[in-house]
Amino acid sequence: MTHEPPNFRELVGEDLSQEERERLQRVHELLVAAGPPPELPPALEEPSGEVESPVMLPRRRAGAILALAAALALAAFLGGYLAGRTGGETFNTFKSLQMRGVGAMANASGTIDIGAPEKGGNLPLRVVVRGLPRLPKGSYYEMFLTKDGRPIAACGIFGVTGRTSTVRMNLPRGVRDYDGWVVTREQPGRQGHPVVLTT
Amino acid sequence: MRAVSTNEASDGELIRRAGDGDRGAFEVLYRRYARPVFGLALRRLGDRGRAEDAVQETFASVWRAAHSYRPERGPGGPWLYAVARNAIIDRGRARTEPAVEPPDEASREAGPPERAEASWTAWRIHRALEELSSNERTVIELAYWSGLSQSEVAQYLDIPLGTVKTRTRAALARLADLLEEELG
Numbered sequence: 132m133t134h135e136p137p138n139f140r141e142l143v144g145e146d147l148s149q150e151e152r153e154r155l156q157r158v159h160e161l162l163v164a165a166g167p168p169p170e171l172p173p174a175l176e177e178p179s180g181e182v183e184s185p186v187m188l189p190r191r192r193a194g195a196i197l198a199l200a201a202a203l204a205l206a207a208f209l210g211g212y213l214a215g216r217t218g219g220e221t222f223n224t225f226k227s228l229q230m231r232g233v234g235a236m237a238n239a240s241g242t243i244d245i246g247a248p249e250k251g252g253n254l255p256l257r258v259v260v261r262g263l264p265r266l267p268k269g270s271y272y273e274m275f276l277t278k279d280g281r282p283i284a285a286c287g288i289f290g291v292t293g294r295t296s297t298v299r300m301n302l303p304r305g306v307r308d309y310d311g312w313v314v315t316r317e318q319p320g321r322q323g324h325p326v327v328l329t330t
Numbered sequence: 331m332r333a334v335s336t337n338e339a340s341d342g343e344l345i346r347r348a349g350d351g352d353r354g355a356f357e358v359l360y361r362r363y364a365r366p367v368f369g370l371a372l373r374r375l376g377d378r379g380r381a382e383d384a385v386q387e388t389f390a391s392v393w394r395a396a397h398s399y400r401p402e403r404g405p406g407g408p409w410l411y412a413v414a415r416n417a418i419i420d421r422g423r424a425r426t427e428p429a430v431e432p433p434d435e436a437s438r439e440a441g442p443p444e445r446a447e448a449s450w451t452a453w454r455i456h457r458a459l460e461e462l463s464s465n466e467r468t469v470i471e472l473a474y475w476s477g478l479s480q481s482e483v484a485q486y487l488d489i490p491l492g493t494v495k496t497r498t499r500a501a502l503a504r505l506a507d508l509l510e511e512e513l514g
Contacts, residue, residue, distance in 0.1 A: 136474065137473045137479075137480075141479070141480055142480065142495075142499070144495060144499070155506060157506070158502050158506045159502065161454075161455050162470070162474050162505075163474065164448065164452075166452065166475070167474070168455075168456040168459060169365065169369050169372055171364055171365055175368060175386075176364075177357075178356065178357055225485075247487075248486070283378070
């Protein structure tokens with residue numbers, strides 16, 4: 132989300148020399164001006180192994196499709212573990228956000244619970260959706276972070292089996308500059324990505 | 331004289347070693363600069379897919395051109411910035427723009443000099459953040475880009491408020507040291 136910059140006095144306290152205060156104040160202003168660094172997509176976490184003869188790694192979307200195929204296969208194998216997982220384990224919610232249904236899904240709703248950071252910095256998410264219909268074979272729901280109405284990072288995919296479904300996802304470390312969340316319905320072979328839930 | 335380990339080496343030294351074919355030096359450079367390059371590409375191109383391509387082109391160019399780097403002409407960071415900027419500009423030129431109507435009024439966006447300065451500032455800051463310890467970087471990211479107060483950061487990380495304040499001030503001081511040239 133886009134936030135107000137933090138209060139500099141609150142950050143550094145009052146017991147600094149004038150010189151040091153000014154030095155830190157300039158860093159503070161640069162941090163505010165720079166904005167957050169982006170989260171590296173998985174394809175860029177390591178350098179390409181082909182630097183002598185540069186070969187482009189698959190684009191994010193291609194990687195996402197492969198990941199999706201694997202995820203769907205896993206979901207089928209586990210007999211709907213992802214779909215409608217109710218999550219019996221404990222989850223320490225730090226903050227909760229509400230989502231509302233859009234268009235034909237106006238009666239649907241959702242809750243995003245953000246948990247304490249995991250080792251490595253990812254933020255665990257628990258997403259509860261209500262009133263979304265089951266989808267035909269091959270289709271799925273996908274949740275994205277958005278900025279100015281455009282998706283900027285995918286959080287995960289899921290299906291539903293009943294009126295209320297709970298799924299676990301992660302908010303990648305470093306993704307901070309977003310202003311909303313959406314859930315879309317994805318249908319392979321179709322171009323549209325209709326939004327069914329939004330914050 | 332003790333040999334400088336790869337992780338402690340300056341950017342310029344790493345570029346020089348990469349120019350000699352040292353893959354380990356290249357990988358350290360990649361870890362230091364992948365996020366700043368990706369951030370710069372995102373700013374300029376506004377598209378994650380093309381920004382990813384630009385990052386790969388940048389580092390392929392670094393590997394190919396590292397032997398031409400001359401330390402006496404300046405430090406490694408600005409050299410890498412220039413390589414990245416060129417790769418991103420090339421990627422931008424390759425874009426096939428759809429036909430659009432001309433705007434009715436002048437853009438209120440910053441002009442090229444302001445954008446260039448903002449990009450350079452973000453580059454330096456994002457590069458410096460990579461030098462912080464994980465604990466320090468986390469408190470900075472939560473304080474500046476998550477909208478949390480210091481008390482909320484303490485609650486969020488389940489650590490005392492005093493520790494948050496100490497880490498935050500230490501992180502800002504470390505960044506000031508790293509950015510000394512920029513602040514000077």
